[in-house]
Amino acid sequence: xxxxxxxxxxxxxxxxxxxxxxxxxxxxxxxxxxxxxxxxxxxxxxxxxxxxxxxxxxxxxxxxxxxxxxxxxxxxxxxxxxxxxxxxxxxxxxxxxxxxxxxxxxxxxxxxxxxxxxxxxxxxxxxxxxxxxxxxxxxxxxxxxxxxxxxxxxxxxxxxxxxxxxxxxxxxxxxxxxxxxxxxxxxxxxxxxxxxxxxxxxxxxxxxxxxxxxxxxxxxx
Ligand SMILES: Nc1ncnc2c1ncn2[C@@H]1O[C@H](COP(=O)(O)OP(=O)(O)O)[C@@H](O)[C@H]1O
Ligand SMILES: Nc1ccn([C@H]2C[C@H](O)[C@@H](COP(=O)(O)OP(=O)(O)O)O2)c(=O)n1
Numbered sequence: 165x166x167x168x169x170x171x172x173x174x175x176x177x178x179x180x181x182x183x184x185x186x187x188x189x190x191x192x193x194x195x196x197x198x199x200x201x202x203x204x205x206x207x208x209x210x211x212x213x214x215x216x217x218x219x220x221x222x223x224x225x226x227x228x229x230x231x232x233x234x235x236x237x238x239x240x241x242x243x244x245x246x247x248x249x250x251x252x253x254x255x256x257x258x259x260x261x262x263x264x265x266x267x268x269x270x271x272x273x274x275x276x277x278x279x280x281x282x283x284x285x286x287x288x289x290x291x292x293x294x295x296x297x298x299x300x301x302x303x304x305x306x307x308x309x310x311x312x313x314x315x316x317x318x319x320x321x322x323x324x325x326x327x328x329x330x331x332x333x334x335x336x337x338x339x340x341x342x343x344x345x346x347x348x349x350x351x352x353x354x355x356x357x358x359x360x361x362x363x364x365x366x367x368x369x370x371x372x373x374x375x376x377x378x379x380x381x382x383x384x385x
Contacts, residue, residue, distance in 0.1 A: 172208065175312065176308055177196075181194075181234075181290040184374060185332035188377070190287050198230060198276065200251070206243075219262055220268050223271040223372065228241055264343065296347070300353075305355060308369070313362075357380070
């Protein structure tokens with residue numbers, strides 16, 4: 165059972181995917197963490213993010229160990245635990261430069277597909293292009309959305325309420341605008357179920373995703 169979930173920043177992908185994985189006893193793949201880890205490595209090594217070839221070379225060679233346990237986040241780069249740092253403002257502000265490099269994407273997509281295969285195809289994978297590129301053959305394919313206001317409010321709370329509206333807008337709406345130049349995560353592809361979480365609680369969103377997965381599994385069983 166492969167569950168593919170895409171959506172914009174702050175739509176609830178990470179929290180909902182983790183919980184769905186726990187309830188079904190599946191592994192969990194956070195592909196955004198992979199883009200963030202590569203960005204951290206490039207910044208750490210002084211790789212110029214505008215140098216497309218250098219970033220691709222970094223994508224091919226960076227020493228990443230990423231776990232898929234929904235209860236234990238593990239992101240090691242060259243043995244350094246970067247799980248906290250990759251969520252910081254420095255990486256968040258730079259990650260779109262890496263994510264909009266098509267050749268670097270191809271390298272990371274191949275790594276993501278390996279992790280899905282390594283799980284025995286028992287995994288919930290989330291990101292921006294899982295339903296369309298990484299796992300278009302997934303058993304259940306979901307686009308999780310929420311309106312801009314909800315997504316900005318959620319990210320603000322998550323970051324401890326320290327950013328002003330302009331900073332939040334740049335982090336959520338600005339980053340989505342850059343990211344969507346290379347991948348479409350605002351419209352559902354054929355066969356992808358859209359779930360709008362704007363007016364749902366986290367638990368209601370989890371339930372809606374569980375229902376969609378069970379319906380999709382029923383169709384393919
Ligand atoms: N209905 C909801 N569905 C999912 N997450 C929600 C919901 N309401 C509030 N949140 C909160 O929004 C925040 C952002 O969710 P997250 O899973 O990090 O989103 P994403 O991975 O899409 O960026 C989390 O703190 C989460 O608990
Ligand atoms: N499959 C993916 C996953 C993430 N990305 C990009 C887009 C985002 O700016 C970064 C980080 O993704 P992440 O899911 O961690 O971001 P949010 O938590 O939703 O804000 O990576 C991507 O292009 N493709």
